[in-house]
Amino acid sequence: MFDLSKSILVGASALALLAGVEVANAQTKPLFHIEGRVPDDDQAILTLQRWLDFEAEVSLNLRTDPALVPSARVLEMVQSIAMVDEAGLQISRGYAIDVAHDLVVGYSGGSAEITRVHGNDQSLIVTALFKDAMGRIVVPPKGSLAAYTTGGDRLCLAEEIVTAEELAARPASSAADGSQASTSPLIAPEMSFALLIDRSGSMASVRSEVDRAARRFLDALPNTATCTVGGFATGFSFDSSDGYGQRSCRAQNFSLTGGRDIGGGTDLYSPLAKVYRDMNAPAIAAHQKAVLVITDGGLNGGLELKEQLLRLRGGVLTFVYFVGGSTDMHLRDLADHYLEHQGDLPSALERYFQVVSGAFAKQTILRVVPCDEF
DSSP: OOOOOHHHHHHHHHHHHHHHHHETTTTEEEEOOOOOOTTTOOOOOOOOHHHHHHHHHHHTTSSSSSSGGOOHHHHHHHHTTTTTTTTOOBBBOOOOEGGTTTTEEHHHHTEEEEEEEETTTTEEEEEEEEETTTSOEEEETTTTTTEOOOSSEEEOOOOOOOEEHHHSSSSSSTTSSSBBOOOOOOOOEEEEEEEEEEGGGGGGGGGGHHHHHHHHHHHHSSSSSSSEEEOOOOOOOGGGGOOOEEEOOGGGGGOOOOTTSSSSSSOHHHHHHHHHHHHHHHTTSSSSSEEEEOOOSSOSGGGGGGHHHHHHOOOOOEEEEEEOSSSSTTTTOOEEEEOOSOOHHHHHHHHHHHHHHHEEEOOOEEEEEGGGGG
């Protein structure tokens, strides 16, 4: 005969069973035992999703004017466009809209995000990020993009697709087709970065891994970007004699050798205050800017500056990679993007830097013009 009491007992214990917990009857004798198991690939899937989420958050913050988010009416208009790329493939989602310039950009292989637009009605220079179906930043193949007005009129792409890094490497007098620059040349986004590396004693065991990843990060950025690199412990240094300083973003410009004489404590807040002040100077107000911090979190100096730092930060993106070892309570509030280390440090740091550098260096620049010019 069906035992309702046992059915209720088993139903109430379903979650416990998934965790491999014994279920007992009223006499506390085990009815059965299930050993919980997690498929071997579950952790890999979770790790991949963690990185994809991080990359999505990074790229979204490169948008220069959140006030230009399209209204519901504009979205409705754009959704009615039968948008196709140059090969005739349909683009029904993932497109980017810039209301101020009456512009819609789509990518048939994934999604688009406009980060910057300038120019006039006859020729707009567009800087954008494109992602594949997995959410990874890519350089889209020719023919896979489309541009429209919000009213559905097709626009044409008059220039080749070029990344910010490729454009930065070209002579200033060259246009995309190798001819002399036109009156509206493609322009690489101006960028300023700061990299602050924890040099306290507790970081000594991972110093070589951190420095190796940092150098590759510097080389992955456009070489026209400006990088400020410093080390911090009880004190801090941006001195060129310590292998730090402010130069173009190339590993050869920063030996990263100093830091052993700046004390055994950890004061991140003081050098961070200096960086924020410098990055909010009027001369670089239009730059894309970011600060990256690598630390194990053992902060014990300058903590009274926290509220001041939150005011000084302004629109400077701040990335913190927490190596671990100490509390992170002094770090999270300062970070736009925060990752706590998991797994193998060298490979994790490499990927962390690749995500950040890729979001800046793989921005795609193109010229959009009315199709009646062809």
